[in-house]
Amino acid sequence: MGGRDATMVLLDENGIRCDGRKVDEPRRIMIKAGGLKNADGSAYIEFGDNKILVGVFGPRDVHPKHMSNTDTGILRVRYHMVPFSVGERKNPAPSRREIEISKVIKEALEPAVMLDKFPRTAVDVFIEVLQADGGTRCAALSAASVALADAGIPMRDMVAACAAGKVADTVVLDVNNEEDQAGQADMPIGYMPNLEKITLLQLDGVLTSEEYKKCVQVGVDGCKIVYDIQKKALQDKYFGNGGD
Amino acid sequence: MGDKGIFICTAELLPLSHPTVETGPPGPDVIELARVVDRGIRESHMIDVSQLVIEKNKSVVGVFADNVVVDYDGNLFDACSYAATAALLSSKTPKWNWVDDAPTLAEDEETPVPIATIPVSVTMGKIGNHIVVDPNGDEWASMDSRITITSDSDGNICALQKGGSDGFSQDEINQCGEISIRVGAKIREKLKQAQTVGQ
Structure with a gap:
């Protein structure tokens, strides 16, 4: 998208990044399970300056009917950015980028959900990005997993997601918007820690084959941090005093 | 932003x-x-878009690579990618000059598209516990998940996309990275033939 010129200091001599983080430090992450009254399950995530709300409906009847599958339930995902989520107003109609992200998030969640017990039904996941600051697909995927769990959908594992990347020739965890625009590579990763399976993986930017392996490792480690926060969000709602 | 030309692939x-x-x-x-x-x-920076500038902040050249699939047999990712790459390697663009504050076509002059590297994508499908390179139509229909990895002439990985409704283990991801570089190097030699056609 943006240019790759590095006028900003992305990484100083002490290994501190443009927003004050260390190379292996994610941004502040807050996840709240529940919150929406009408949805069967929901979650809200703040991932740095990203703010994303996810609502889940289902398993429920499929409309249009021809989309239904007699062997299994189907998962449908819509990733959408509200017009005020970015600096310049975004046209509310779904862009090609949003359609692609909806698809990769759907495919990242599919290995986790067990919908074979609900044939002819659909589970709908609606993701609304309220404020975007780089790495929305990872934050959205993490929140969507919590929302699916909150909806009581049987799952093999939760998908945790975090991006790794390369900034100023260094592999870093959780690339923010500035680093994405001016950095050298961005690799969003979705990972199921219990099954040790990577379910979302994308990359843009040039990496050597060693950096590539390191990036995957750093990203997977980041996902494990996110996973603990996801579990805590569910514990807070169902076993703590954060319920509603 | 007027110091870079435009490249769009469809x-x-x-x-x-x-x-x-x-x-x-x-x-x-x-x-x-x-x-x-x-x-x-x-992302491989195959085309040096900084050379597509006619006049800085005034006028730039756009290069379009449009793929049209006429007969399907799986793995369109690689088919379209190689087609576009080969077309770019063999194309000649009209030459434009900046004359009297307007872009002017130079008659009978053509320049090749400025190429910096040759990217090669390699798509692998996962069927059960097996990983197959370049899944054909039947394999494409039956595979559990896929991964497309693009490498450049220096053997660096520059783009990647996982798809399909299953996951990969970290070992498989690393293995696929190595396969893509190895297989990509062979295919790059074939693509280089396109360059000779263009000259």
Whole structure:
């Protein structure tokens, strides 16, 4: 998208990044399970300056009917950015980028959900990005997993997601918007820690084959941090005093 | 931003390419295809867009690579990617000069597209516990998940996309990275032939 010129200091001599983080430090992450009254399950995530709300409906009847599958339930995902989520107003109609992200998030969640017990039904996941600051697909995927769990959908594992990347020739965890625009590579990763399976993986930017392996490792480690926060969000709602 | 030219790569599936393809606006699969093919070429910096400037901050050249699928047999990611890459390697663009504050076509002059590297995408499908390179139509229909990895002439990985409704282990991801560089190097030699056609 943006240019790759590095006028900003992305990484100083002490290994501190443009927003004050260390190379292996994610941004502040807050996840709240529940919150929406009408949805069967929901979650809200703040991932740095990203703010994303996810609502889940289902398993429920499929409309249009021809989309239904007699062997299994189907998962449908819509990733959408509200017009005020970015600096310049975004046209509310779904862009090609949003359609692609909806698809990769759907495919990242599919290995986790067990919908074979609900044939002819659909589970709908609606993701609304309220404020975007780089790495929305990872934050959205993490929140969507919590929302699916909150909806009581049987799952093999939760998908945790975090991006790794390369900034100023260094592999870093959780690339923010500035680093994405001016950095050298961005690799969003979705990972199921219990099954040790990577379910979302994308990359843009040039990496050597060693950096590539390191990036995957750093990203997977980041996902494990996110996973603990996801579990805590569910514990807070169902076993703590954060319920509603 | 007027110091860089424009590069856009697209892909579309014609209804005559397969019985299941319908007319109408592109679905998520085709949108993903076009975006992954574009990203592979763009992120490898195959085209040196800084050389596509006619006059800084005034006028730049745009290069379009449009893929049209006429007959389908799986793995369109690689098919479209190689087609676009080969076309770019063999194309000649008209030469433009900046004359009297306007871009002016130089008669009978052509320049090759400025090429910096040759990206090669390699798509692998996972069927059960097996990983197959370049899944054909039948394999494509039956595989659990896929991964497309693009590498450049220096053997660096520059773009990647996982798809399909299953996951990969970290070892498999690393293995696929190595396969893509190794297989990509062989295919790059074939693509280089396109360069000779253009000269």
